[in-house]
Amino acid sequence: MTRVKLLILQVGVGLALLLAWHVLTVYPVFGPTKQVQFFFATPLAVLERSWSLFASGEIWGHLWITLLETILAFLIGSAGGIVFGFMFARNDLLAAVFDPYIKAANALPRVVLAPIFALWFGLGIWSKVALGFTLVFFIVFFNVYQGVREVSPVVLSNARMLGMNERQLLRHVYWPSALTWVFSSLHTSVGFALVGAVVGEYLGSSAGLGYKIHEAESVFDVTGVFAGMLILSIFVILIDVLVTMIENRFLVWRPQSSATART
Amino acid sequence: MDQSTSLTAVALSDVAITFGPKGNGYTAVSNIDLTVRAGEFVAIVGPTGSGKSTILNAAAGLLRPSAGQVSIFGAGLQGLNGRAGYLFQQDALMPWKTALDNVAVALESKNVSRREALSRAREWLARVGLAAFVDRYPHMLSGGQRKRVALAQMLIRDPEILLMDEPFGPLDAQTRQIMGNLLLSLWAADRKAVLFVTHDLEEAIALADRVVLMSAGPAARIIGDFPVLLPRPRDIAEVRLEPAFHHIHKEIWASLRVEVQKAYGLGEMAQ
Numbered sequence: 381m382t383r384v385k386l387l388i389l390q391v392g393v394g395l396a397l398l399l400a401w402h403v404l405t406v407y408p409v410f411g412p413t414k415q416v417q418f419f420f421a422t423p424l425a426v427l428e429r430s431w432s433l434f435a436s437g438e439i440w441g442h443l444w445i446t447l448l449e450t451i452l453a454f455l456i457g458s459a460g461g462i463v464f465g466f467m468f469a470r471n472d473l474l475a476a477v478f479d480p481y482i483k484a485a486n487a488l489p490r491v492v493l494a495p496i497f498a499l500w501f502g503l504g505i506w507s508k509v510a511l512g513f514t515l516v517f518f519i520v521f522f523n524v525y526q527g528v529r530e531v532s533p534v535v536l537s538n539a540r541m542l543g544m545n546e547r548q549l550l551r552h553v554y555w556p557s558a559l560t561w562v563f564s565s566l567h568t569s570v571g572f573a574l575v576g577a578v579v580g581e582y583l584g585s586s587a588g589l590g591y592k593i594h595e596a597e598s599v600f601d602v603t604g605v606f607a608g609m610l611i612l613s614i615f616v617i618l619i620d621v622l623v624t625m626i627e628n629r630f631l632v633w634r635p636q637s638s639a640t641a642r643t
Numbered sequence: 644m645d646q647s648t649s650l651t652a653v654a655l656s657d658v659a660i661t662f663g664p665k666g667n668g669y670t671a672v673s674n675i676d677l678t679v680r681a682g683e684f685v686a687i688v689g690p691t692g693s694g695k696s697t698i699l700n701a702a703a704g705l706l707r708p709s710a711g712q713v714s715i716f717g718a719g720l721q722g723l724n725g726r727a728g729y730l731f732q733q734d735a736l737m738p739w740k741t742a743l744d745n746v747a748v749a750l751e752s753k754n755v756s757r758r759e760a761l762s763r764a765r766e767w768l769a770r771v772g773l774a775a776f777v778d779r780y781p782h783m784l785s786g787g788q789r790k791r792v793a794l795a796q797m798l799i800r801d802p803e804i805l806l807m808d809e810p811f812g813p814l815d816a817q818t819r820q821i822m823g824n825l826l827l828s829l830w831a832a833d834r835k836a837v838l839f840v841t842h843d844l845e846e847a848i849a850l851a852d853r854v855v856l857m858s859a860g861p862a863a864r865i866i867g868d869f870p871v872l873l874p875r876p877r878d879i880a881e882v883r884l885e886p887a888f889h890h891i892h893k894e895i896w897a898s899l900r901v902e903v904q905k906a907y908g909l910g911e912m913a914q
Contacts, residue, residue, distance in 0.1 A: 532735075534731050534733045534734070534735045535735055535736070535737060535738075537705055537729070537731070537735070538729065538731055538735035538736075538793075539737070540705075540723055541703060541705075541723065541724075541727070541728065541729040542748070542749045542751075542752065542796070542800065543725060543749075543751075543752035543753070543800065544751060544752055545752065548751055548752065552737060552740075552748055552751070553737065556737070556739040556740075557739075560739070632780070633738055633739045633740070633741075633780040633781075633782070634738075634782070635782045
């Protein structure tokens with residue numbers, strides 16, 4: 381399948397869905413159009429609303445807030461996950477003692493934490509960052525733990541025979557190995573950072589994409605909700621493209637399969 | 644030359660290695676007495692599961708013997724053997740580093756500046772015929788090329804003892820010959836003590852000054868020690884055609900065959 385052909389098919393599916401949506405909401409197929417449009421909006425109205433949100437410049441501030449929360453949650457969560465992942469992987473006692481607590485904490489649905497974080501950190505960005513952190517931390521933590529644990533014993537023995545001390549092993553063997561795992565989970569962890577930000581905003585805030593969606597929902601403005609979702613999707617796709625670019629840059633040493641299978 | 648050859652590089656005396664719990668473990672090798680003099684190329688041959696690699700790991704300090712003594716140039720071995728280089732059977736290169744970085748990083752522990760390490764790594768890669776492949780990552784290289792990088796990585800540190808664990812085992816026949824000749828030419832330049840493990844008797848005779856024969860495991864012992872008096876320099880492919888080669892081969896094979904049959908016989912009974 382050529383690239384062009386694939387692209388045509390992908391665009392075709394999108395257009396077909398939009399067309400179906402348009403026909404079913406603009407023409408009285410399921411009943412009076414006014415009623416149907418109240419529940420489902422129309423694609424043209426959603427596009428128009430999205431456009432006006434950008435044109436008026438109103439959405440940029442909200443996008444920036446959501447982006448900032450996502451980036452902060454990702455960075456802080458990753459840093460924490462890497463530090464603790466390393467510590468636990470290199471210290472069996474620590475890992476064994478904390479094992480049940482980590483499992484319990486990870487099993488907790490994070491949404492229930494949102495009100496507590498709002499209480500602790502206020503309604504500004506930090507309660508959203510905290511929510512994103514709890515999601516990102518565990519993904520990165522488990523991946524780093526795995527990465528350090530699963531360093532090939534032959535590579536490790538070889539590095540030792542080359543006279544490397546603990547610090548050099550950390551730098552040349554453990555760290556790159558752990559980083560591989562972090563990068564292989566990059567899509568997931570960035571995605572979860574965004575989920576934390578949007579859900580946090582949705583549950584209580586005064587800015588961000590989640591707030592915009594919630595605001596529209598509370599006045600039964602379905603068009604506004606769909607417009608918010610559309611903008612959110614485009615935002616996610618752009619971030620994902622960026623992540624893929626970063627990933628390809630850092631994992632050049634990897635056999636091709638893993639890099640292309642994802643894109 | 645005479646003085647250096649009389650030095651004992653590696654000495655294992657009455658070494659036994661047991662895996663698992665004391666008193667109830669699996670004894671891989673026992674009563675091993677083996678010496679490698681400086682500048683000597685010794686090959687260890689034996690059937691599968693005869694603990695050849697175990698002996699090598701003991702000499703490297705990767706395994707601590709359960710009984711007996713390992714000494715390196717007369718001093719008892721504590722921890723890892725810092726005077727030895729090790730060539731593994733499996734791929735042991737760091738997959739996240741280029742060929743050049745893999746070789747250069749071997750000098751990290753020797754207080755060599757990064758610049759000099761890189762230029763020496765380039766030299767070594769050229770010496771093993773990979774001048775055009777310095778920027779490749781291991782997965783972009785063939786099995787034989789990866790072995791060359793590993794060889795350069797080991798030799799750049801200038802170790803006094805070379806330990807090799809069936810290094811050419813996974814390679815095809817032609818590549819093995821090329822690698823064997825490469826190894827001999829590099830070794831001829833400044834003769835190190837070599838302990839070379841293989842299951843291929845022909846390879847052992849073609850390369851070594853002495854072939855040490857192991858019995859079938861468990862509790863494998865050394866059951867033969869044969870000098871190989873073929874002239875050097877040798878060509879791996881041509882030396883096999885000499886009558887003297889056949890003579891030695893016949894002599895060692897007579898003993899090895901019994902052990903190989905034992906190894907297979909035990910395997911069948913276990914099933």
